[in-house]
Every structure is written in structure tokens, then in C-alpha cells.
Amino acid sequence: MSAANGAGARPAVEVRDLCVSMIGSGVPIVSGVSFDVAERETLGLVGESGSGKSTVAVALLGFARPGLEITGGSVRIGEVEVLDLKDEALREARGELVSYVPQDPAAGLNPAHRIGTQLREAFQVHEKLGKNELRGRIEELLKAVNLPTDKQFLRCYPHQLSGGQQQRVVIAIAFACRPRLIVLDEPTTGLDVTTQRYILETINDMAANFGASAVYVSHDLPAVAEVAARTAVMYAGRIVEVATTEQLFSQPRHPYSAGLLNAAPSAHQANRLVGIEGRPPRPGHWPQGCSYAPRCPHARADCRQAVPPLAPTESGSLVRCLHPMAVSDGGVLRLVPSPKPEVKGGEALEIERLVADYGGRQILHEVGFAVKEGECTAVVGESGSGKTTLARCLVGLHTRWDGEIRLDGESLRQGARERSREQLRRMQYIFQNPFGSLNPTMTVAENIEEPLRHFESLSRNERRAKALEVLGTVHLGEDFADVLPGRISGGERQRVAVGRALVVNPEVLVCDEITSALDVSVQALLVEQLRDLQMQRGLTMVFITHNLAVVRSIAQNVIVLQTGTIVEAGSVEGVLSAPKHPYTRQLLEDLPTLDPAEQATAGGAK
Amino acid sequence: MHAEADSGAVVPGPGSPEAGGQQGLSHWMRVHPVTSMIVRRILLGVVTIVMIAIIVYAATLVIPGNAATAILGRNAQPAKVVQLEKELGLNEPVLTRFVNWAENAIQLNFGNSLGEGVAVTQREKATENSVTSLARDRLANSAILVAAAALISTLLGLLTGVYAAYRRDGFFDTVGSVVSLVASALPEFVVAIFCVLLFATSLFTWFPAISVLEPGQSILSEPEKLVLPVLALVIVVTPYMFRMTRGAMIEALDSDYVEFARMKGASTARIAFRHALPNALPPIIQVVGLNLLFLAGGIVLVEAIFNFPGIGSMLVAAINGRDVNEIQFIVILLAVFYVLLNIITDVCVLLVTPRRRYPR
Numbered sequence: 001m002s003a004a005n006g007a008g009a010r011p012a013v014e015v016r017d018l019c020v021s022m023i024g025s026g027v028p029i030v031s032g033v034s035f036d037v038a039e040r041e042t043l044g045l046v047g048e049s050g051s052g053k054s055t056v057a058v059a060l061l062g063f064a065r066p067g068l069e070i071t072g073g074s075v076r077i078g079e080v081e082v083l084d085l086k087d088e089a090l091r092e093a094r095g096e097l098v099s100y101v102p103q104d105p106a107a108g109l110n111p112a113h114r115i116g117t118q119l120r121e122a123f124q125v126h127e128k129l130g131k132n133e134l135r136g137r138i139e140e141l142l143k144a145v146n147l148p149t150d151k152q153f154l155r156c157y158p159h160q161l162s163g164g165q166q167q168r169v170v171i172a173i174a175f176a177c178r179p180r181l182i183v184l185d186e187p188t189t190g191l192d193v194t195t196q197r198y199i200l201e202t203i204n205d206m207a208a209n210f211g212a213s214a215v216y217v218s219h220d221l222p223a224v225a226e227v228a229a230r231t232a233v234m235y236a237g238r239i240v241e242v243a244t245t246e247q248l249f250s251q252p253r254h255p256y257s258a259g260l261l262n263a264a265p266s267a268h269q270a271n272r273l274v275g276i277e278g279r280p281p282r283p284g285h286w287p288q289g290c291s292y293a294p295r296c297p298h299a300r301a302d303c304r305q306a307v308p309p310l311a312p313t314e315s316g317s318l319v320r321c322l323h324p325m326a327v328s329d330g331g332v333l334r335l336v337p338s339p340k341p342e343v344k345g346g347e348a349l350e351i352e353r354l355v356a357d358y359g360g361r362q363i364l365h366e367v368g369f370a371v372k373e374g375e376c377t378a379v380v381g382e383s384g385s386g387k388t389t390l391a392r393c394l395v396g397l398h399t400r401w402d403g404e405i406r407l408d409g410e411s412l413r414q415g416a417r418e419r420s421r422e423q424l425r426r427m428q429y430i431f432q433n434p435f436g437s438l439n440p441t442m443t444v445a446e447n448i449e450e451p452l453r454h455f456e457s458l459s460r461n462e463r464r465a466k467a468l469e470v471l472g473t474v475h476l477g478e479d480f481a482d483v484l485p486g487r488i489s490g491g492e493r494q495r496v497a498v499g500r501a502l503v504v505n506p507e508v509l510v511c512d513e514i515t516s517a518l519d520v521s522v523q524a525l526l527v528e529q530l531r532d533l534q535m536q537r538g539l540t541m542v543f544i545t546h547n548l549a550v551v552r553s554i555a556q557n558v559i560v561l562q563t564g565t566i567v568e569a570g571s572v573e574g575v576l577s578a579p580k581h582p583y584t585r586q587l588l589e590d591l592p593t594l595d596p597a598e599q600a601t602a603g604g605a606k
Numbered sequence: 607m608h609a610e611a612d613s614g615a616v617v618p619g620p621g622s623p624e625a626g627g628q629q630g631l632s633h634w635m636r637v638h639p640v641t642s643m644i645v646r647r648i649l650l651g652v653v654t655i656v657m658i659a660i661i662v663y664a665a666t667l668v669i670p671g672n673a674a675t676a677i678l679g680r681n682a683q684p685a686k687v688v689q690l691e692k693e694l695g696l697n698e699p700v701l702t703r704f705v706n707w708a709e710n711a712i713q714l715n716f717g718n719s720l721g722e723g724v725a726v727t728q729r730e731k732a733t734e735n736s737v738t739s740l741a742r743d744r745l746a747n748s749a750i751l752v753a754a755a756a757l758i759s760t761l762l763g764l765l766t767g768v769y770a771a772y773r774r775d776g777f778f779d780t781v782g783s784v785v786s787l788v789a790s791a792l793p794e795f796v797v798a799i800f801c802v803l804l805f806a807t808s809l810f811t812w813f814p815a816i817s818v819l820e821p822g823q824s825i826l827s828e829p830e831k832l833v834l835p836v837l838a839l840v841i842v843v844t845p846y847m848f849r850m851t852r853g854a855m856i857e858a859l860d861s862d863y864v865e866f867a868r869m870k871g872a873s874t875a876r877i878a879f880r881h882a883l884p885n886a887l888p889p890i891i892q893v894v895g896l897n898l899l900f901l902a903g904g905i906v907l908v909e910a911i912f913n914f915p916g917i918g919s920m921l922v923a924a925i926n927g928r929d930v931n932e933i934q935f936i937v938i939l940l941a942v943f944y945v946l947l948n949i950i951t952d953v954c955v956l957l958v959t960p961r962r963r964y965p966r
């Protein structure tokens with residue numbers, strides 16, 4: 001299996017035929033997962049939500065989440081068979097032999113304990129250390145992850161740290177007992193690029209310095225490309241491809257791997273993003289044969305007969321596909337430059353000298369820009385740069401601002417309540433979190449009809465008709481009309497939210513990080529859909545995001561915000577290809593990239 | 607927003623480009639949140655007590671009869687009643703009487719008991735018949751009753767709740783949930799009578815059915831008389847403790863930090879008591895506080911049933927005898943207890959919630 005990493009040596013970690021099922025029904029969640037990790041090697045494990053990657057991650061620690069059980073297979077780390085360990089021995093192994101970095105450090109750290117207590121615990125549950133030795137070891141750890149070592153820091157509670165600091169504390173805890181294997185479960189999700197870059201570097205350094213192997217689980221392909229030497233792709237509970245990261249990202253052999261890569265936006269080229277329609281099969285509903293066949297553009301009749309084996313290819317990788325894509329085929333990912341919308345003359349939205357404060361602190365400093373009709377302007381910046389406050393000022397949700405916001409030449413009042421109904425209708429807002437922005441007790445159609453009640457006087461049937469029409473526009477279809485939001489996926493929910501904004505025929509759409517909670521394949525679908533709408537309807541958009549790659553795909557102009565000030569503005573082409581401000585350059589440099597050539601130069605520059 | 611502890615721990619890092627920014631906070635906001643909350647709560651508490659005092663005074667005016675009729679009895683001649691009313695100052699304007707009463711109340715002088723055998727002439731002086739000194743021994747007995755019931759039910763509810771949450775849907779949890787549901791559906795007087803039937807009269811005769819003592823005698827001198835009243839209160843109160851603890855613990859055990867603790871290799875006991883419990887404490891403390899308040903009211907009925915010489919049975923007797931002074935004193939006493947307990951509960955919740963103790 002470890003064709004890619006030297007011959008002879010027995011791999012440090014060997015996973016064979018790992019199976020996890022639901023307790024009771026026996027429905028498989030993870031089926032026959034096998035891979036090796038060499039010493040000091042980092043293996044990437046990628047897949048979208050529901051692929052079972054997180055279940056595999058925790059199974060490496062002999063753990064199954066509530067309702068699940070490990071039903072078979074073997075996880076050997078060093079000389080220890082983890083799945084044979086019971087009670088006390090298993091407890092000892094966790095943290096000492098194999099450790100875990102959870103996805104959300106803010107939730108993983110205990111809010112009731114100080115940082116120092118949590119760091120000490122990592123040692124104390126495994127070995128008895130003297131006070132001074134303990135202090136020394138903690139200091140060493142904190143230095144390794146570049147955190148302050150003073151008493152004041154140790155006395156902080158988790159909520160007093162930033163997201164990046166929290167994640168570094170969690171990484172320090174995971175490395176505390178120098179385990180043989182570290183399992184990182186989406187450790188950079190939710191961090192901005194600069195912090196993410198830093199965390200990725202920390203992980204790489206720590207793995208090298210502490211001589212640990214690592215399994216890096218993520219849905220973020222570029223992040224995996226940064227840290228992993230080899231990568232395994234998971235789909236519907238099975239591994240579908242294992243290859244060196246370089247091979248996988250330049251010449252994917254499995255159609256699903258290729259699909260993921262086509263969906264990933266790039267900051268360097270404005271490509272048309274190709275999403276993957278449909279959705280992964282749910283556990284218990286895996287199709288006969290290849291589980292990807294129902295969504296696969298290359299599927300043939302024999303794909304649906306039996307589950308294909310994970311077979312070696314001539315290039316040394318392993319692929320679970322009867323008709324893997326040809327090397328040349330996979331290499332040339334069909335990248336189509338994204339079309340440019342026509343921009344009409346007038347300025348739809350003008351912002352001048354916008355100053356806003358929040359809790360007595362100034363968030364925006366004299367921000368000014370204009371968006372032409374039919375154009376999309378992206379607003380980028382790290383968390384805390386004031387992007388969201390800007391968006392909320394535009395739509396009147398944040399009312400403490402000064403300056404001038406003009407919609408089609410009309411000056412707007414501060415709060416949404418003071419604006420006219422027509423002004424409100426013309427500018428719609430889409431929220432970041434599709435799980436929170438739809439009313440869970442109303443059906444999809446009722447959610448979409450809601451703005452119609454405010455803005456138009458229509459009969460019940462007319463409203464219903466409009467809602468159904470909009471569902472068609474966002475490619476959901478009438479089947480979704482009478483479903484509750486809780487029963488549909490995040491991507492589908494976000495499309496409903498887009499539909500709810502579109503139903504009143506707005507001229508300006510303010511999108512606040514609307515793709516950040518979505519998988520790449522779903523993000524691609526949504527971005528393409530928004531651009532289509534922009535072109536068909538001449539929609540003007542303000543697209544708030546921290547993801548520069550998405551900016552390239554959707555926007556024509558971009559403004560870069562740093563602590564509430566515009567540091568750079570211009571065409572996407574100009575700003576992203578030839579950034580002038582050091583902050584923009586930093587953001588671009590910090591962005592993990594899929595392109596191996598780019599990576600080599602980026603690595604060389606450091 | 608990042609890393610601004612009020613302890614001054616400003617820890618800049620690559621993840622937190624912004625720093626500083628406290629200049630906008632007013633001086634008032636800088637006061638430690640615990641201190642400012644206590645101050646606010648005490649002020650509010652004083653207002654509450656004043657309002658309760660007004661209501662209690664008004665209520666004792668409304669109930670039929672007054673101090674004069676209470677002293678002279680039902681068959682008194684109207685002329686004598688009028689004369690005594692004059693002597694007691696009952697014919698003065700209500701406001702004047704209230705102000706006089708409130709002035710005395712602040713000095714803990716609630717007047718004398720109006721019960722039989724207390725001479726009218728003594729009413730100005732503080733004597734052994736003053737309401738406060740009459741209540742002293744009974745207050746101690748009630749405090750012992752409440753404290754014992756609270757201690758036992760809290761420990762019992764906490765431990766069973768933690769265990770049920772840890773073995774969720776197991777035998778203990780299922781049985782415990784059903785039993786607690788049934789027990790919490792029973793009112794305290796039913797439970798009390800049931801206890802008497804079971805343990806004092808028919809089936810077992812282990813404990814005395816009533817808890818009569820000599821005046822001035824402490825309940826501690828005959829602890830067996832304490833058992834059934836405490837048992838009745840424990841049965842009434844523990845189910846709430848159990849269910850709240852169980853719920854809060856289940857939520858905490860489902861959290862990411864508990865999973866992470868497991869992944870660190872923490873032991874079962876450590877996970878339950880060091881990781882989950884501290885985070886489950888705020889709702890548990892709330893319910894302990896509520897239960898104590900409930901107990902303070904619950905003793906009225908339970909004491910009456912057991913004839914327990916406490917504040918509760920004293921209140922019942924006072925109401926029956928129209929002993930205005932006693933009623934006022936006991937109700938105000940309970941009100942102060944309520945207010946104090948509320949403050950203590952809220953402070954405790956604040957103390958176990960670092961997020962609120964150290965806002966960023």
C-alpha cells in the first residue's frame with residue numbers, strides 16, 4: 001500500500017478493513033477502510049460532509065461517537081493494536097500513543113477550566129510529574145506552538161483567546177505526551193487564511209520535531225495539499241483513491257476526486273466552477289455497486305453491479321473505480337474561464353466616508369466605494385476586519401454609522417426601520433449561516449413567501465406560485481416546497497435563502513460569507529448559480545468573503561479591508577494578479593493552493 | 607474583541623491583529639462584573655423587601671378583625687374593642703400607622719405576640735413575649751429542618767442525576783426518571799401524610815407521627831422527630847434536583863470538550879466530575895436555589911401536618927388567631943430569605959461561569 005513512501009520499512013501506522021456501523025440497525029457508516037502512514041509522514045484524508053472521514057478519525061483512537069460502534073478491522077500503531085485495547089489500556093493509549101485535535105477548538109477546550117489547567121491535565125492523566133518538571137514541559141510545549149508562556153496566559157480561560165490561539169493550545173495538548181500518531185480533524189476550518197497558514201506550519205513543524213505521524217482530515221483540498229505527502233479521498237464511507245498529494249491534485253484518477261478539484265476555486269484563475277450535482281448517498285441508502293455512480297458523469301452499466309475494488313494503477317496510486325480517468329484526461333481538468341457579465345453604466349450602490357462603531361469601538365474608518373449596476377464587488381479581509389459590519393450597515397441592520405450610502409442615487413437612512421419599503425425591497429441580504437437564517441418551523445415555501453407578505457399584497461395562491469417559481473430559479477424544484485428546512489442539507493438551505501432574497505426581485509444582493517459553511521462541490525454550484533442570476537437579471541452584488549479564491553470566480557471588483565480601512569481596491573484581475581498593498585500580498589501568500597508549482601515557489605520564498 | 611481579559615492578559619498573536627480598544631468603556635463597566643452585580647442585586651432586593659412590606663401590611667389590614675379583636679377575643683363588648691383600638695393607636699390614619707410600624711420593623715421590633723395571656727400594657731416594651739423572641743427557637747428548628755432537607759436532597763439529586771446521565775437510557779436512568787416523575791407529581795401534604803401512614807402508624811412504627819416539643823426545646827434533642835418531616839421534604843424536592851442534574855449533565859457529556867477529554871485519555875470519573883459537572887453547575891445551582899425557596903414555603907404545610915414546632919406552624923397558628931404582628935414578622939422574614947437566597951444563587955452561578963466572570 002505504501003508504494004509512495006519508500007520500500008522495506010514497516011509503516012508506523014497500519015489501518016486495515018476498518019468498519020464502523022450504527023448500533024442496532026448495523027447500517028455501515030465506514031466500510032473496509034485501509035491505509036498506512038509512515039513515520040513522520042502526514043496522510044491527508046479528504047471528503048465532503050457525510051463521507052465518514054470524521055468517523056474514521058476518531059476510530060483511530062478506538063472511539064466511536066454515540067450510536068456508532070467499530071465492528072471490525074484493525075488499527076495498529078507501532079506495536080499496539082488499538083482496537084484490541086480495553087478500558088484502562090485504551091484510556092492510557094489515548095493521548096499517549098495516539099492523540100486528537102478536534103475541529104472546533106472553541107468547543108474542544110473546556111470553558112470552565114483555565115488554559116494552564118487543561119495543559120497540565122494532558123500530562124497528568126498519563127504520568128506523575130513533579131511541579132517543576134511539569135512547568136518545564138508546558139513551557140516547552142507552548143514555545144513549540146509559539147504561544148506566550150507567562151502565568152497570565154496560563155490563567156486565561158479559553159474564551160479569552162483568539163481562534164488561532166485556541167487551536168494552538170489544542171495542538172499543544174495533542175503533542176504533549178509525544179504520541180506516535182496525531183489525528184487532526186478539520187483543524188483549520190473556521191480560521192482565516194493567515195491564522196490557517198500559521199496553524200498548518202505549526203502542525204508541519206510539530207510533526208517533524210516530535211517525530212509523529214499524522215492523519216489530517218479535512219474537506220479543504222488546498223489545506224491538505226499544504227500538509228500531506230499522501231492523500232486518501234473518501235466517499236460514502238469508503239476510500240476511493242489514495243495517491244501522493246501531488247499526483248492526486250495534478251492527475252486525479254477517480255471521477256469524484258476530479259470532481260472535487262473542478263469545484264475548488266483558484267485565486268489565480270477565474271475558472272467556471274463545476275459543482276457536483278446531487279448529494280452523497282446517506283448511510284443505509286448506499287447504492288449497489290460504486291456509490292459514486294449515480295452522480296458520476298462517466299458511469300457505465302458495470303459500475304452499478306458490484307462495489308469496485310481499491311486497485312493499484314500504473315502510476316502507483318490506488319483507485320476504487322472500474323474506469324479510472326486516463327492520466328492525460330485527469331491532468332487536463334476542464335477549466336473554462338468564467339464568463340464576464342455585462343456592466344451597464346449607472347452606479348447602483350455608492351458608499352462614501354462610512355464610519356461605524358460597535359460597543360464604543362470604531363470598526364469602519366471612512367470606507368468608500370461604488371458598485372456599478374450588474375456588477376459584483378467582493379469585500380475581503382480577515383475576521384475582525386469589519387466586513388460583516390459593513391454589510392450590516394448597507395442593509396440597515398447596524399444602525400450606528402455615519403457617512404453616506406446611496407442606493408440608485410437615493411440616500412439611505414441608517415436603520416432598516418427608517419427606510420422606505422421600496423428601498424428595503426431593492427436591497428436584499430443573505431446571511432452567512434443557512435442553519436440559523438431560515439425559520440425551522442416554516443416549510444421552505446413558507447420561508448420564501450415571507451418577504452412577499454411584507455412587500456407585496458398578493459393572494460395566497462399568487463404567493464405560492466412565486467415561491468415555486470423561485471425554487472425553480474435556484475435549481476431546487478417544487479419537491480422542496482413543503483419540506484421543513486431541518487430536513488435538507490446546508491447547501492440546499494443556502495439556496496433557499498438565496499431564493500427568499502430573489503423572490504421580491506431585488507436589484508442589489510448583499511451576500512455575507514454565504515459559502516463559508518458549505519462543501520466545495522456545493523459552494524461551486526452556488527457560486528455558479530449566483531453568477532448566472534447576475535448575468536440574467538443584471539443583479540448587482542456585494543459579496544463578503546474571506547476566501548480570495550471564491551472572489552476570483554465571482555467578482556469583477558474587489559476591496560480589501562484591514563481593521564476597518566480599505567487598503568486596496570480595484571478590478572479582481574488587477575488586485576489579485578498584481579497586489580500592491582503588503583496586506584493583500586500577505587493574504588494571497590497565506591492562501592493554501594492546489595497548484596504544485598505555486599506551492600514550490602511559495603515554499604521557496606519563505 | 608480578542609484576548610482582552612480584565613486581568614490584563616492581552617495576548618497578541620498572529621490570529622488577533624486587533625488589540626486594545628478599551629477607551630470606549632465607561633468607568634462603571636470597569637467595575638468587576640461580580641461586584642457590580644452584587645451591588646445591583648442588593649439594591650433591587652431592598653426595593654423588593656419594601657414592596658413586600660407594603661403588601662403584607664396592606665393584607666393584614668384587609669383580613670377581618672384587627673389587633674384589638676384578636677386580643678379581646680370574639681365575644682368582646684364593642685365598647686371595649688373601641689377603647690382598645692384607641693389605646694393601640696388603631697384609629698390613627700393608615701399611613702401614620704404604617705410608618706410607625708416600618709420604623710420599628712427596621713429596628714427588628716415587630717411588637718408583641720397578640721396571643722392569649724399577653725398583657726396589653728406590655729406592648730410597647732420588648733419582652734419575652736415579643737414576636738421576635740417567641741420566634742427564635744422555632745426559627746432554629748425550621749432552619750434545621752430546611753438545612754437537613756436541602757443537604758440530603760441536593761447530595762442525593764446530584765449523585766443520582768450524574769449517574770443517570772452517565773449511564774443514559776440504562777436501567778437506573780429509566781427507573782429513576784419514572785420514579786422522579788411520579789414523585790414530583792405529588793404535592794407535599796400528600797407525601798407527608800403518606801410518610802406518616804407508612805412509617806409511623808400502620809406498616810412500620812419506627813418514628814413518631816407528630817413532632818411536638820416543649821416550648822423552647824430544640825429539635826436536636828429529639829432527632830427522631832426530625833426524620834419524617836425531613837423525609838417528606840426530601841421526597842418532594844429531590845426529583846427536581848435529579849432531573850435538572852441529569853439534563854444538564856447529559857448536555858455537558860455530549861459536548862465537544864468532553865469528547866476531547868476522552869481523547870486525551872481522561873478517566874471516567876475525571877470526565878464526569880472535572881469536565882462535565884463544572885459546566886453543568888449553573889442550571890444545577892439555579893435549581894438548588896429554587897428548591898431552597900420552595901422548602902421555605904413547603905415547611906408551612908409539612909410543619910402543620912407534623913405539628914412541628916417551627917416557623918411554618920407558627921405562621922399557620924398566627925393566621926388562625928389573627929395575630930397580625932406575628933404574621934407580619936414571619937412573612938417579612940421569609941421575604942428577606944427569598945431575596946438573600948436569590949442573590950446568593952445568582953452570585954454562585956456567576957462564579958462558576960468564567961465566560962461571564964471574565965467578559966472579553
